[in-house]
Amino acid sequence: MNSHNFRPILKGVALLSTLALGMSLASCGNPPNPTPSQMKSDSNQSTKKGPALIGVTAEGKLGQKPKINFKTPFKVTDKSSAVLQEGDGEALKDGDRLCVRSVAVSAKDGKELDSTWEKGEPDCQIVVNEKSYPAYYDQFIKMKVNGTIGVGIDDNTAANKDTNSYIMALTVVSKSKALTRAEGKAVTDIPSNLPKITLDSTGKPSIDLNGYQPPAGRLVVQPLIKGDGPEVKSTQSVSAHYTGWLASDGKQFDSSWDKGQPADFSLDGVVKGWKEGLSGQTVGSQVLLVIPPELGYGKEAKSGIPANSTLIFVVDILSAY
Known part of the structure; x- marks a missing residue:
């Protein structure tokens, strides 16, 4: 970062x-x-x-x-x-x-x-x-x-x-x-069974699980805002704002918004669910990711993340380079 x-x-x-x-x-x-x-x-x-x-x-x-x-x-x-x-x-x-x-x-x-x-x-x-x-x-x-x-x-x-x-x-x-939050056209055809995301005045997201049941072993990638910037390549690094929650109870375990600045990272250095989910998206977009354990941390427990957890992220893609 x-x-x-x-x-x-x-x-x-x-x-x-x-x-x-x-x-x-x-x-x-x-x-x-x-x-x-x-x-x-x-x-x-x-x-x-x-x-x-x-x-x-x-x-x-x-x-x-x-x-x-x-x-x-x-x-x-x-x-x-x-x-x-x-x-x-x-x-x-x-x-x-x-x-x-x-x-x-x-x-x-x-x-x-x-x-x-x-x-x-x-x-x-x-x-x-x-x-x-x-x-x-x-x-x-x-x-x-x-x-x-x-x-x-x-x-x-x-x-x-x-x-x-x-x-x-x-x-x-x-x-x-330099973008400070996602900018683009709001996506209207979002499946109704997905978690509901709302944004505060700064752009930080909050989540309502909406009774959501993640599909076993499958990555879910749902754009919420479609940016008009270039497509993100799997070999690039990105600058992004993000918040992550546990799919089991909606508990937040991490957020760049709370740290006061975006995070920069190579897509080769993050969990597979991030790399697969952000590759092909456009700069300026906001993307909802539901990441199964197989594409996340698997059996490894992390701070605030139990082993075998399905994770939900909302990611604002601010830049790709």
């Missing part, structure tokens, strides 16, 4: 994909001299709650992998940041969902530790809002697509001391509207 500390997982001496962060940064503004090599950190520039990153520059074509420059060894102040390149695309706004690529460079010797430019899809977990990213929010709202920001990381908990201090350069390659 979302992580807000810019610390990717370490493996040996190399950083794993920074996509595990669930975070990234970008840049903005119309520079007076839009030459990447001239775009140095501004010593007066600082984030609302994070210090300025001074002495780091970037060069290269906007929107492409930048070359990061600084004098080594570099003394990193943790969670420091600075815009390294000004973007030339659309300005970023509060509530935007960002897709980013990133590169991590050792503060000790300037060598590249990891890069997401050469592998997979961009990370699209970041939603620009002050609550989630207080240290960097003031930077976000000054930025544009195709800009790059540098972030200083000094991780004293890292197992390998050669990779615990580094600079991450994150480039915003695109942005889109």
Whole structure:
């Protein structure tokens, strides 16, 4: 799920994909001299709650992998940041969902530790809002697509001391509207024997089991709201709001709404009922899932979930990437 500390997982001496962060940064503004090599950190520039990153520059074509420059060894102040390149695309706004690529460079010797430019899809977990990213929010709202920001990381908990201090350069390659709840056309032909779902003013669902008897061993997938976004692929990750109940008594066991923010996860990392039920649905949709034990947790008991439980979820699909 979302992580807000810019610390990717370490493996040996190399950083794993920074996509595990669930975070990234970008840049903005119309520079007076839009030459990447001239775009140095501004010593007066600082984030609302994070210090300025001074002495780091970037060069290269906007929107492409930048070359990061600084004098080594570099003394990193943790969670420091600075815009390294000004973007030339659309300005970023509060509530935007960002897709980013990133590169991590050792503060000790300037060598590249990891890069997401050469592998997979961009990370699209970041939603620009002050609550989630207080240290960097003031930077976000000054930025544009195709800009790059540098972030200083000094991780004293890292197992390998050669990779615990580094600079991450994150480039915003695109942005889109970030949904906060399902948006689309209400589905009218819902079978009458299914549980009844009602929404409060924020969009959080509640359930009336309506005497429902789940079919043994069968996954039930019922859209409640049909979104007009792209179809979700089984190989993607999604950002979603959800609430889950036990089918036996309607008791809620989990809800992202209660946590105050959506959850981000790979469909390869969830129970089969979620992967099968959300694949092929469209972004913006709200989906009712009834998941039998065989496609849920089976004989394994989880917190608030007894063994062999049939589960009911209502899921708002906010993004897929």
